[in-house]
Amino acid sequence: xxxxxxxxKFQVLKTGQSMTLQCAQDMNHEYMSWYRQDPGMGLRLIHYxxxxxxxxQGEVPNGYNVSRSTTEDFPLRLLSAAPSQxxxxxxxxxxxxxxxxxxxxxxxxxxxxx
Amino acid sequence: QQPVQSPQAVILREGEDAVxxxxxxxxxxxxxxxxxxxxxxxVFLMILxxxxxxxxxxxxxxxxxxxxxxSSLYLTASQLSYSGTYFCxxxxxxxxxxxxxxxxxxxxxxx
Numbered sequence: 351x352x353x354x355x356x357x358x359k360f361q362v363l364k365t366g367q368s369m370t371l372q373c374a375q376d377m378n379h380e381y382m383s384w385y386r387q388d389p390g391m392g393l394r395l396i397h398y399x400x401x402x403x404x405x406x407q408g409e410v411p412n413g414y415n416v417s418r419s420t421t422e423d424f425p426l427r428l429l430s431a432a433p434s435q436x437x438x439x440x441x442x443x444x445x446x447x448x449x450x451x452x453x454x455x456x457x458x459x460x461x462x463x464x
Numbered sequence: 465q466q467p468v469q470s471p472q473a474v475i476l477r478e479g480e481d482a483v484x485x486x487x488x489x490x491x492x493x494x495x496x497x498x499x500x501x502x503x504x505x506x507v508f509l510m511i512l513x514x515x516x517x518x519x520x521x522x523x524x525x526x527x528x529x530x531x532x533x534x535s536s537l538y539l540t541a542s543q544l545s546y547s548g549t550y551f552c553x554x555x556x557x558x559x560x561x562x563x564x565x566x567x568x569x570x571x572x573x574x575x
Contacts, residue, residue, distance in 0.1 A: 385565070392466070392567035393506070393551060400561055408562060409466075440505060453496065453553075453563065455505035 353377065356441050356456035363431040363463045371426040371459050373441030379454075380446040382424040386410065386437040387458075393440065399424055400446075431463045465490050467554045469566035476542050477574050484537040484569045486552030495528050495535040496553035496563060499546075506551060509537075539571070547573045 357372045375382065383398035385408075395408030399418040413435060415427040424443075428435060441456040467488045474482050486495060494513045498506040512528035512535060523540040539546055549570050553563040 381561075383563075390567060393553075393565040395562060395564060398561060406561065409564065452508045452511070453498075454508075457505050 354441055354443050354454050354456035356439075356459050358459060359457065360460045361462070363428070363461065365431060365433060365463060367431050369428050369431065371428075371439055371441075371461070373424045373426065373456060374422050375424075375441075375443040375454070376422065377443065377445070377454070378421060379443035380421065381451075382418065382441065382443045383408070383453075384414070384416065384424070384426045385440045385442060387440060388437050396426065396439075428461075433463045435461065436463045437461060465556075466564055467552055467566040469550075469552055469569050471569060472567075473570040473572070475572045475574065478544055479541050482539040482542055482546075482571060484539075484550050484552075484571070486535045486537070486554070486566055488533045488554055490533065490556055492528075492530065492533050492535075492554050493557050494555045495526075496555075497526055497535075497537050498551045498553065498565075499548045500551065500568075501548045509550075542571075542573050544573050544575060547571055 354375045380401045384396040385393040387393050394410045396414050397416040399405045402421050405416050439459045442453045444451040444453045467486050470485045496511050497509040500506040526537045528535045549568040551565045551568045553565040
């Protein structure tokens with residue numbers, strides 16, 4: 351079972367470049383989300399989706415775009431990378447938003463913007 | 465509204481007990497607890513729902529005080545494998561689409 355798969359695991363970008371972090375899950379989960387993790391800040395919600403075709407903003411959405419064309423995939427796009435976006439990014443999924451459902455995290459993507 | 469976790473860090477000797485607290489300024493419907501090892505993804509521990517009972521497995525348990533908008537995670541007779549950062553995540557209402565996590569509590573167990 352692959353679970354939640356994120357690619358790439360490591361990436362270095364130059365300021366102003368764009369890139370997409372890929373996230374795929376094979377558990378047929380309706381709910382997917384992206385978090386970023388910075389030292390001392392915990393996990394902060396960027397965007398989330400409750401199903402294909404539906405996305406919404408989390409706590410820190412600025413500078414990021416998402417789309418959900420299929421149940422399986424939830425890519426995160428950085429339109430013009432900034433050093434402040436240097437972080438570890440986690441994609442997560444759960445069966446749906448009914449109470450009591452476990453959130454499964456991917457292994458993380460380490461992004462450095464120089 | 466990001467929940468507040470305390471303490472920020474704890475150092476214990478193997479076999480000692482620890483309590484990690486999570487509090488919110490808003491009414492909570494559920495509290496999630498996760499543990500993260502360095503360089504790894506967070507891993508689910510348990511979920512406590514409003515009106516639910518205290519939960520636990522092995523020597524890790526948690527409580528949820530709805531009136532005080534607080535949850536506590538109890539680690540009894542800590543083992544070396546308990547080291548890591550513990551996060552609480554909160555939902556404000558039933559079927560909330562957002563789970564907001566606290567900043568984490570770093571737990572280090574010494575042999």
